[in-house]
Amino acid sequence: ETGFITLDPGYVNTGSCLSAITFMDGEKGILRYRGIPVEQLAEHSTFKETAYLLINGRLPNRTELTQFSINLNDNSLVHTDLKVFFQNFPRASHPMGILSAMVNALRSFYPSLGTSEEEINITMTRLLAKVRTMAAMSYKISRGHELVLPRPDLTYCENFLNMMFDTPVKPYEIKKEVVRALRVFWILHADHEQNCSTSSVRMVGSARVNLYAAISAGIAALWGPLHGGANQAVIEMLTDVHTSGGNCRKAVERAKDKNDPFRLPGFGHRVYKTYDPRAKIIKKICDELLESMQISDPLLDIARELEEIALKDPYFIDHNLYPNVDFYSGIVLRAIGIPTNMFTVMFALGRLPGWIAQWKESTDDPHWKISRPRQIYTGNQQCDYIPLHAR
Numbered sequence: 001e002t003g004f005i006t007l008d009p010g011y012v013n014t015g016s017c018l019s020a021i022t023f024m025d026g027e028k029g030i031l032r033y034r035g036i037p038v039e040q041l042a043e044h045s046t047f048k049e050t051a052y053l054l055i056n057g058r059l060p061n062r063t064e065l066t067q068f069s070i071n072l073n074d075n076s077l078v079h080t081d082l083k084v085f086f087q088n089f090p091r092a093s094h095p096m097g098i099l100s101a102m103v104n105a106l107r108s109f110y111p112s113l114g115t116s117e118e119e120i121n122i123t124m125t126r127l128l129a130k131v132r133t134m135a136a137m138s139y140k141i142s143r144g145h146e147l148v149l150p151r152p153d154l155t156y157c158e159n160f161l162n163m164m165f166d167t168p169v170k171p172y173e174i175k176k177e178v179v180r181a182l183r184v185f186w187i188l189h190a191d192h193e194q195n196c197s198t199s200s201v202r203m204v205g206s207a208r209v210n211l212y213a214a215i216s217a218g219i220a221a222l223w224g225p226l227h228g229g230a231n232q233a234v235i236e237m238l239t240d241v242h243t244s245g246g247n248c249r250k251a252v253e254r255a256k257d258k259n260d261p262f263r264l265p266g267f268g269h270r271v272y273k274t275y276d277p278r279a280k281i282i283k284k285i286c287d288e289l290l291e292s293m294q295i296s297d298p299l300l301d302i303a304r305e306l307e308e309i310a311l312k313d314p315y316f317i318d319h320n321l322y323p324n325v326d327f328y329s330g331i332v333l334r335a336i337g338i339p340t341n342m343f344t345v346m347f348a349l350g351r352l353p354g355w356i357a358q359w360k361e362s363t364d365d366p367h368w369k370i371s372r373p374r375q376i377y378t379g380n381q382q383c384d385y386i387p388l389h390a391r
């Protein structure tokens with residue numbers, strides 16, 4: 001009668017799960033996909049190969065990788081009716097809202113999902129191939145430009161860049177340093193154990209909806225500024241600091257003010273209580289890309305100064321607040337030419353293989369139950385109904 005019900009431990013579904021996909025150590029700043037350190041994958045792997053690793057649990061041999069490439073290319077075109085779907089969105093629509101709706105719509109165009117291993121593999125490959133094309137398509141439509149189709153002679157990352165930026169009047173020049181930056185960006189975002197959006201994919205998927213609907217839920221969750229929307233929020237914050245005179249100390253002080261809801265975007269993490277290992281890698285990629293492209297971005301200088309001030313600030317030190325993957329990633333995307341409102345779409349494209357892998361791991365679990373977290377009740381004790389005239 002204390003107002004709480006006693007929860008049987010067996011009932012308490014905290015939303016945690018057993019998983020063999022990604023290992024994180026938040027104290028030591030460790031991140032591994034299927035046991036392989038993300039640093040090694042960023043150095044040696046491709047995004048396509050990392051996607052295969054996450055989904056299938058091991059690196060592909062040459063034959064498997066070639067077949068995976070062929071399957072991705074064979075499924076990279078998008079139904080022309082989907083273009084009509086895109087074109088009817090209000091021009092000011094946020095690309096994440098469009099992407100979530102479009103991915104859900106794929107179920108209408110590809111209704112036969114199947115249950116066999118082969119059919120599930122086709123659906124997963126179709127999703128990986130088409131979402132990349134749809135993202136580039138949404139950009140072209142938003143610019144009122146003709147669509148550019150994927151080419152079998154280009155890699156996964158090269159194709160995306162070409163579909164985004166190639167035009168009849170100015171053919172896009174694929175630069176290896178840009179492809180490398182995009183490859184590493186997507187590898188670093190590919191999975192991150194049970195974060196908000198991945199947990200959403202698992203939770204929605206546990207009701208046995210189709211994969212497209214589960215991924216659409218993950219995209220919706222990632223849109224949030226506390227999650228995948230942070231990379232866009234970082235650039236907006238750095239731009240504000242730049243246009244208001246470059247006072248970095250002011251932004252840090254504002255982030256500490258408990259009366260102000262502002263939190264420094266790109267800093268802090270629920271799991272990492274040290275430097276996000278991805279942030280270290282993306283910061284290096286950022287420096288190398290801007291140098292090779294001879295870009296001098298004032299926002300990078302501001303980001304570096306902000307980081308230096310924050311890392312020495314007692315509040316940030318006491319709260320274990322370090323840069324996370326989003327702090328420098330937006331500057332890389334700016335240098336590549338991605339519009340700010342597509343930054344979170346880029347995160348979603350990177351996270352897609354992780355979401356698919358986590359969904360597949362759930363479906364492979366013979367004891368997979370519908371997700372049903374419980375609560376601790378804090379409401380009224382039992383009471384009686386009061387007729388309207390007596391209230």
Ligand code: SDX
Nearest residue numbers: 192195226227228230255263264265266267268269270319
């Ligand atoms: C991603 O989960 C994942 O793995 C996510 C992700 C992935 O790959 O999927 O890594 C991707 O979402 C990275 C995080 C991107 N979001 C941001 O950069 C937004 C800014 N960061 C904060 O909002 C915050 O750090 C979170 C949301 C990331 C984490 O929030 P928590 O774990 O709930 O931490 P908290 O809000 O409870 O903060 C603990 C304390 C609080 O102060 P007190 O009330 O205890 O005094 O630290 C403070 C917070 O106010 N704090 C910050 C801060 N982050 C936390 N203060 C100022 N600036 C910040 N950025």
